[in-house]
Amino acid sequence: MRTIDVGVVGTGWCGGIRAVTCASSPLVGDLHLAEVRPERLAEVAAETKAATATADYREFLDAVDAVIISATPETTHYPMARDCLAAGKHVLLEKPLALTLDEADELIALADAGGLKLAIGYSQRFNPKQAYVRRCVADGTLGRPVSAMVSRHITRNLGNKIGGRIKLSPAAMEATHDIDFLLWCLRPSRPVTVYAQSVCGVMSEAHGVPDCTWITITMDSGVVVVVGAGWILPPGYPNFSTTTIEFVGSEAALLIDDSHRDVVLNRMDGGVVFPMSTMPGERVDHVYAGPMADETTHFLEAVAGDTPVLVPAWQAREVMEVYQAADASAESGEPVRLTSPE
Numbered sequence: 001m002r003t004i005d006v007g008v009v010g011t012g013w014c015g016g017i018r019a020v021t022c023a024s025s026p027l028v029g030d031l032h033l034a035e036v037r038p039e040r041l042a043e044v045a046a047e048t049k050a051a052t053a054t055a056d057y058r059e060f061l062d063a064v065d066a067v068i069i070s071a072t073p074e075t076t077h078y079p080m081a082r083d084c085l086a087a088g089k090h091v092l093l094e095k096p097l098a099l100t101l102d103e104a105d106e107l108i109a110l111a112d113a114g115g116l117k118l119a120i121g122y123s124q125r126f127n128p129k130q131a132y133v134r135r136c137v138a139d140g141t142l143g144r145p146v147s148a149m150v151s152r153h154i155t156r157n158l159g160n161k162i163g164g165r166i167k168l169s170p171a172a173m174e175a176t177h178d179i180d181f182l183l184w185c186l187r188p189s190r191p192v193t194v195y196a197q198s199v200c201g202v203m204s205e206a207h208g209v210p211d212c213t214w215i216t217i218t219m220d221s222g223v224v225v226v227v228g229a230g231w232i233l234p235p236g237y238p239n240f241s242t243t244t245i246e247f248v249g250s251e252a253a254l255l256i257d258d259s260h261r262d263v264v265l266n267r268m269d270g271g272v273v274f275p276m277s278t279m280p281g282e283r284v285d286h287v288y289a290g291p292m293a294d295e296t297t298h299f300l301e302a303v304a305g306d307t308p309v310l311v312p313a314w315q316a317r318e319v320m321e322v323y324q325a326a327d328a329s330a331e332s333g334e335p336v337r338l339t340s341p342e
């Protein structure tokens with residue numbers, strides 16, 4: 001397989017993981033970094049031995065085959081992806097794909113016109129537990145799908161980090177992963193009705209967003225799925241995330257504990273915390289525990305070998321329709337019926 005030159009834009013938490021994964025991949029020739037915080041840019045550039053490091057990603061666009069966009073706030077995603085696609089570069093873009101469906105459509109059209117890969121960072125598809133559920137649905141182990149539930153809670157530290165930079169709901173920023181996962185499992189069945197309720201309290205005072213949203217989605221097959229997402233857990237670890245999954249079919253049921261309570265660190269100073277409990281995962285010396293490194297490598301392989309990406313942008317657009325409907329439903333108190341595709 002040929003090597004490719006790659007740029008990473010935004011080398012914060014996720015971008016740092018992406019950059020380090022690229023640096024250790026034999027598929028990557030030169031690595032280029034863009035980050036507006038000079039100290040963080042210098043830190044990641046030193047760790048990855050980047051070919052160039054700049055504050056402005058447009059400086060390296062001519063030099064790369066592909067760009068990974070991991071910048072915040074989320075208002076940056078659409079203009080950055082548009083610039084990269086317009087320059088003829090393949091893109092891996094962290095969710096959300098864009099802030100509006102019109103922006104999403106423009107990005108998808110640009111990628112299609114240029115024959116470019118536009119993959120969206122729904123890392124949970126690279127979590128082996130989620131992949132196992134998908135396989136059990138696809139190969140018929142569960143029989144006919146009947147219902148599914150994903151309950152996800154993240155620590156208040158993360159809720160505050162997100163709420164401090166942008167006013168997006170837990171449906172848009174958190175449930176989005178689990179909506180994507182469930183639509184992926186149930187495809188080609190499509191969502192038709194969305195009903196959601198939110199609770200406002202801690203986060204509404206601080207950031208003007210709900211504490212949690214619970215979403216019921218009815219598929220055109222009659223299957224009902226429920227996604228609950230909250231972001232006010234007391235800090236148990238800086239980036240703690242806990243998930244429970246139930247997937248029930250006519251012939252079998254899968255009950256999955258992805259709560260990360262299997263590794264508990266109990267300290268004299270600070271009590272119990274849950275290390276190895278982040279959504280993207282984390283490097284533990286010579287191994288990586290979590291899905292984001294594999295997701296990054298998958299994108300590099302797709303570009304270098306010209307193979308399809310697992311999360312194409314049109315699927316992320318469907319997810320966006322559902323979480324926007326969930327926000328609208330929570331606001332109005334009424335179910336929202338999604339328009340069927342033409």
Ligand SMILES: NC(=O)c1ccc[n+]([C@@H]2O[C@H](COP(=O)([O-])OP(=O)(O)OC[C@H]3O[C@@H](n4cnc5c(N)ncnc54)[C@H](O)[C@@H]3O)[C@@H](O)[C@H]2O)c1
Pocket residue numbers: 009010011012013014015034035036037040055056057070071072073074076094095096121122123124279280
């Ligand atoms: N897939 C997952 O599991 C997962 C987990 C967390 C976050 N995310 C998504 O990833 C994205 C990044 O999240 P994060 O927690 O890494 O954020 P972060 O704030 O830690 O990092 C973002 C970085 O972008 C930099 N930046 C801002 N403007 C820039 C610009 N113009 N050019 C270059 N760099 C710029 C910031 O300085 C910051 O270092 C978010 O949009 C979020 O939705 C995904």
